[in-house]
Amino acid sequence: MESKYINHPYLKENTIEHRLYQETITASCAEQNSLVILPTGLGKTLIAVMIAALRLQKMSGGFIVFLAPTRPLVLQHAETIKSTLRVDENEIMIFTGEIPPEERIERWRKAKVVLATPQIVENDIITGRVDLKNCVLLVLDEAHRAVGNYSYVFVAEQYLKRAVNPLILGLTASPGVEKEKIEEVCKNLNIENIEVRTEKSPDVLPYIKEIKVDWVLISLPPSILDIKKILENALVKRLKTLKEEGFIESYNIKTISRKQLIELQSQLAKERQTQPSLFELMAKTAASIRLTYALELLETQGLKALQNFFNKLEERSKISGSPRGIKDLLTDDEIINARIKIKNLIESQVRHPKIEKTLQIVKEQLSQKSNSRIIIFTQFRDSASEINEVLRKENYNVERFIGQANKIGDKGLSQKQQKEIIEKFKEGIYNILVATSVAEEGLDISECDLVIFYDTVPSAIRYIQRKGRTGRKRPGNVILLITKGTRDEAYYWSAKRKEREMKDTLKTMAKTITESLKEEDKQQIKLEKYLQEEEKEKAITIYVDNREIGSDVVRELTRLNVKIVPMQLQVADYLVSEKVAIERKAAEDFLQSIIDKRLFPQVKEITSNYEKPVLIIEGRDFYGKHAVHPEAVRGALVSIALDFKLPIIWTTDPQETARMIHTIARREQTERETKIYVAEKVPGSLKDVQERVLIGLPGVDQTLAKRLLCTFNSLEKIFTAPEEELSKVRGVGEKKAEKIRKVITSNYNEDNQAY
Incomplete structure (x- = not known):
């Protein structure tokens, strides 16, 4: 009798069940670059595991x-x-930002499987810590992100x-709506084969769990409509001016x-370079943008979110x-009036009716099934905090799940905290x-019974991802609050329309994609590999400030085979x-450095420390x-x-900047054969000089230099201290x-021996 599980030397026993569609897709993708588009919960990761085993x-x-x-997601995978x-x-390595770069070098050498975010x-790759020569499979989850400057493209x-x-x-479960965007993903990943399955595909139909979608229409109360009217009047006033000047056709806010x-x-911004009089219109346009955002917050989120928005602006x-x-916006009489009304309503415990409806839905769900798992999605942290606070007051076991970024007055969750919350939810x-x-993409929260959309998003990708958090292992429910x-x-309606369009586009593309990667594209890859090998012998080295790593300029320099x-760097970027x-x-940045008075100190530093400094200014949009x-x-x-007699070179974009830096470096290093000298800022005091003397010692940075000086009080005592005291x-x-x-006790040797 045939086992229900797949048997393979690189797969653990009784872990992956036979599913025809997974095995068909695996066979199709094992030898050609492929994009797998599969509804959430149908085992995309297991397909990747099976292909990894084969490779x-x-x-x-x-x-x-x-x-x-x-x-x-990395931890889940x-x-x-x-x-x-x-x-x-011990050969499965998880790379996060918490692991020092030097430690990653050794881990790369030992690894059979590396899991990481693409930026790491x-x-x-840029800094030469990894050799991809023997990498036999690159898996990109949520591959629809492989567009523009996202790290997937470069990797x-x-x-x-x-x-x-x-x-x-x-x-991916949702590659996007526009044919051009999907084609861009395919081009960037050199895709030769697309495997598409929808909920209606015959081979996946037996594994699809029903998802019931309901939407609840909610009306705003008169008190909130009053504020809405004030904000709309403030917006119309500015739009009228823009229409009178001929920049928009209508001031109808709808x-x-x-x-x-x-x-x-x-x-x-572009026209203002030649017409400074447009400044006032720019200010009105910026205010109009902020007012449309304020209206969206009021309509879809509530009073607290709107109050926080105005407070942050202030x-x-x-x-x-x-x-x-x-x-100008904050001193507008209408906005001042609106803010007073918002404050009074909040103090009177007036809330967006979505809050009460959310409470009602949660109560009903938990009364029917007390151990239900519920996810409430909202775009905004302020709303997440308010919902969380309201539910906690009702003694529900609720937690807020947000990203890692710190925002004003709102600290993000660490990787460890995120993992703990998911585990406690499960x-x-x-x-x-x-x-x-952060919870929309891919997280396997299989036990979820109900998903509530506190707000809606006009994105087919995000709509599909949110909905996909339920109906994985058992039927689920989705409720949209509108x-x-x-x-x-x-x-x-925009998201629904885009979802239909995406499915239609994929049906067409799946049939024609095999023609998308032309033979000349494959030849181009081979040619680039050859040229890269040729260039290795005469590689150019450029020292780059840490803050520039990951920039478009450094990516382009890497493409030019520069050793980064x-x-x-205390002085300069390159x-x-x-x-x-x-x-x-x-x-x-040039404009900002004028505003915050960084520009001339930086210019003084670079001209004081280097014989031939250069300033590259990228772009000419100074009035945006x-x-x-x-x-x-x-x-x-x-x-x-x-x-300052500092030469200025103008470039149009990061790519041209990189090529300019490459040309300068090639001239200096191959034609003149000069060495690179790393300058520090000109010391301004005895304390600075003492610190800089120590910074030249192995592993001593400015922080440690200060610590050593505070401990021993002088350079002489540091240089004469025994190892045990230093340690x-x-x-x-x-x-x-x-x-x-x-370093302190060894004789000087011009042979440059290693220490």
């Missing part, structure tokens, strides 16, 4: 890289791989160039979108150099999660020789987002060129103390 068996000495966009793939757990792998491109036997597997206003803002208005438009310690978008006659309603050495250092500023007078910009440029200082230890003593 590891076929190619001895190879390793797998599995990427996911968030840390919780790691659990799946550890429980299914027959690989020593991108940085390791896939470099992988195809560097690996001997490359294979890419992209996984027909003008935030997207149109953002495009107009960009247009005005805090921003107090910062030097903040846009004048913010102050175990039933919490049975309600109030989640932002404020009648508002953006909520428009967003819902990351370090914390060092190409002992004489030439480069400071790079995008147009917006900051209220800096054109004369101030011209004055700064003249001073840089004449007073007692926090951050030194025995090994570092030994190296420090060796």
Whole structure:
């Protein structure tokens, strides 16, 4: 009798059941770059595991890289791989930002499977910490992200160039609506084969669990409608001015979108370079954008979210150099009136009716099934906090699940905290999660019975992802809360329409995709591999400030086969020789550095420390987002060129900047054969000089230098201290103390021996 489980040398026994559609897709994707589009809950990760098993068996000495966009997803996939793939757990490496770069080098060498977020792998490729030569499979979860400058694009491109036997597997439940976007994903990943299944595909139908979708229309009370009217009047007043000046066709707030206003803002920014009089219109456009956002918060989220929005604007208005438009908006009589009304309503315990409806739905669900798992999705942290607070007051076991980013007055969750919350939700310690978008992508919360959309999003991808949190192992329910006659309603129908369009597009594309990767594209990859090998012998080295790592410029330099050495530079962004250092500023950064008075100290530092410094200014859009007078910009440029004699090179974009830096470096290193000298800032005091003397010692940074000086009080005492005394200082230890003593006591040798 045939086993119900798949038997393979690289798969653990009794872990993956036979499913025809999974095995068919695995066979199809095992030898060609593929994109797998499969509804949530149908085992995309297990398909990746089966292909990994095939590749590891076929190619001895190879390793797998599995990427996911968030840390919780990385940890989830790691659990799946550890429980299914027959690989020593010591050879399964999970890379997070908490692991030091030096430690990752050794882990890369030992790994059979690496799981990470793409930014970490991108940085390791750029800095030469990883050799992808023997990587036999690159898995990209949520592959629809492989567009634009997202790290998936760069990692896939470099992988195809560097690996001997490359294979890419992209996984997604929702690749997007537009045919062009899907084609871009396929092009960026060199996809040769698409495997598509929908809920109605015959081979997956037996495994689909029913998801019941209901939507609840909610009406705003008169008190909130009153504030809505005030905000709309403030918006119309500004739109009328824009219409009178001929920049928009109508001031009807139902027909003008935030997207149109953002495009107009960009247009005005460009035209203002030659027409300074457009400044007032730019301010009105910026205010209009903020008012559309405020209206969306009021309609879909509630009073507290709107109050927090205005409070944050007020805090921003107090910062030097903040846009004048913010102050103009906050001093508008209508906005002042609206804020007073908002404050009074909140103090009177008036809430958005969605809050009461959410409470009612939760009560009904838990009365029917007390151990239910419920996820409530909202776009905004403020709303998540309010919902969480209300449910806790009702004694529900609820927790907020948000991302890691820290925001003003709201600290994000650490990777450890996110993992703990998911585990407690699965175990039933919490049975309600109030989640932002971090929980939308891929998280396997199989026990979820009910998903509540507190708000709707106009994205087919996010709609599908939210809905996919339920109906995985048993039937599930989705309830959408929609404020009648508002953006909520428009967003819902937009998402539904886009979902239908996406399915139609995929049906067509799946049939024609095999033609998308032309033979010349494959030849181009081979040619690039050859050229890369040729260039290795004459590689150019550039020292790059840590803050620039991960930028588009550094990505492009990597494509040009430059050896990137990351370090914390006190002066300049790029060092190409002992004489030439480069400071790079995008147009917006140039303006900001004028506002916060960083520009001239930076110019002074680079001209004082290097014989041939260069300033690269990227772009010429000086009048977009900051209220800096054109004369101030011209004055700064003249001073840089004449007073400091600092050459200015203009480039159009990061790619041209990289090519310019490459040309300068090649001239310095191959034609002149000069060495690279790393300068520090010119010390301004005895204390600075003492610290900088110590920073030259092994493993001693500025923090440790200060600690040593505070402990021993003088350089003389540090240099004469025995190893055991040095090792007692926090951050030194025995090994570092030994190296420090060796440098201090060893005779000078011009042969440059290693220590």
